[in-house]
Amino acid sequence: MEFQRTEFSGLFMIEPRVFEDARGYFMETFHQDRFAAAGLAVSFVQDNHSLSKKNVLRGLHYQVGRVQGKLVRAVRGEIYDVAVDLRQSEPTYGRTYGVRLSAENRRQIYIPPGFAHGFCALTDDAEVVYKCTDVYSPPDERTILWNDPELGIEWPVTDPLLAEKDRRGLAFSAAPKFS
Numbered sequence: 001m002e003f004q005r006t007e008f009s010g011l012f013m014i015e016p017r018v019f020e021d022a023r024g025y026f027m028e029t030f031h032q033d034r035f036a037a038a039g040l041a042v043s044f045v046q047d048n049h050s051l052s053k054k055n056v057l058r059g060l061h062y063q064v065g066r067v068q069g070k071l072v073r074a075v076r077g078e079i080y081d082v083a084v085d086l087r088q089s090e091p092t093y094g095r096t097y098g099v100r101l102s103a104e105n106r107r108q109i110y111i112p113p114g115f116a117h118g119f120c121a122l123t124d125d126a127e128v129v130y131k132c133t134d135v136y137s138p139p140d141e142r143t144i145l146w147n148d149p150e151l152g153i154e155w156p157v158t159d160p161l162l163a164e165k166d167r168r169g170l171a172f173s174a175a176p177k178f179s
Contacts, residue, residue, distance in 0.1 A: 001014055001015065001016050001017060001028065001031065001034050001038075002014070002015040002017075003035075003038035003039075003040070006097060007092060008083070008085055008090070008092045008095070008097055008115075009087075009090055009092070009112075010040075010069075010110075010112035010114075011083060011085075011097060011109070011110065011111055011112060011115070012038070012040065012109070012110045013099065013107060013108070013109055014071075014107065014108040014109070014110060015106075015107060016028060016029060016106055016108065018106060027106065029071075029073065029108065030044070030071065030131065040110060042069055042071075042110075042133055043133060044071065044131035044132060044133060045132065045133065045134060045135055046131070046132040046134070046135050046136065047129065047130070047131050047132075048129065048130050048131075048132065048136075049127065049128070049129045050127070050128050051125060051126070051127050052079075052119075052120075052121035052125075052126045052127075052128070053121060053124060053125065053126075053161065054121050054122065054123060054124045054126070055120065055121065055157050055159070055160050055161050056120065056121045056126075056160065056161045056162075057118065057119070057120040057121075057146055057155065057157060057160035057161065057162055057166065058118055058119055058120075058163070058166065059082065059116065059117055059118015059119060059143070059144075059146055059166065060082065060084055060116040060117065060118040060143065060144040060145075060146055060169065061116060061117055061118060061141060061142070061143055062086065062115065062116040062117065062141075062142055062144075063134070063136075063137055063140040063141055063142065064140050064142060064176050065137065065139075065140040066134045066135065066137040066140045067113035067114065067134065067178070068113060068132045068133055068134045068136075069110065069111060069112045069113045069132070069133035069134075070110070070111045070117055070130045070131065070132055070133075071108055071109075071110050071111075071130060071131040072101065072108060072109050072110075072111065072117070072119075072128065072129075072130040073101055073106070073107070073108040073109075073128070073129060073130070074101040074102050074103055074126060074127065074128050075103055075127045075128070075129050076103050076125060076126065076127040077102065077103060077121065077122070077123035077124065077125055077126030077127060078100060078101070078102035078103070078104070078121075078122040078123045078126060079100070079101050079102070079119040079120060079121055079122060079126050079128060080098060080099075080100055080119060080120050080122060080155065080156050080157075081098065081099055081100075081101050081109055081117075081118075081119040082096055082097070082098045082117070082118050082119065082153055082155075083096065083097045083098075083109070083111045083115045083116070083117055084096050084115060084116040084117075084118075084144065084151060084153075084172075085097075085114070085115055086114055086115060086116055086175070086177045086178050087114040087115075087177075087178045087179075088177050088178065088179055089179055090114075093177075094150075094151075094172070096151055096152075096153050098153065098154070100122070101119075101128075102123075103127075113133065113134075113178075114178045116142075116144050116175075118146060118166075120155055120156065120157050120160055122156060122157075142170065142175060142176060143165050143166060143168070143169040143170065144169050144170055144171075144172055144175045145169035145170060145171055145172070146160070146162070146166055146169060148169075148171055148172045150171070150172045150173060151172050
């Protein structure tokens with residue numbers, strides 16, 4: 001695996017080593033020792049798998065109290081994945097990081113605790129799997145408005161399909177942050 005640091009502390013792009021032949025391919029998507037050697041000593045406690053139709057936008061979600069780090073990848077189709085830094089002590093506070101993840105490019109992103117996360121499906125039947133460092137806790141979940149002008153996220157969809165909680169997200173300025 002190749003770990004690419006970003007300008008955001010703790011946020012990594014991960015390129016797996018893929019072994020392909022006439023039968024198909026094999027790749028490791030997580031190896032605890034390799035992650036630790038790259039500076040990511042993380043333990044995952046929950047795996048999630050979602051299916052989204054084209055133009056579905058999920059996010060921007062995060063948890064207070066039971067904060068989560070996430071290792072995200074697309075296993076079918078393509079998504080535009082976004083992380084928003086909510087850590088007030090970081091120079092990247094309030095900034096966003098966006099990347100295309102697809103079954104074809106096999107890239108992963110590790111988003112550390114202290115970020116909001118969201119993605120939109122760019123293809124029909126985009127499947128996303130992600131590992132979490134803490135369990136889902138409904139009382140701790142918060143949502144920031146996906147199109148808050150203060151964040152200026154350039155989503156590649158103009159009229160996304162949204163869940164009600166994503167329509168009612170908080171303005172970035174009003175959302176709880178991390179120190």
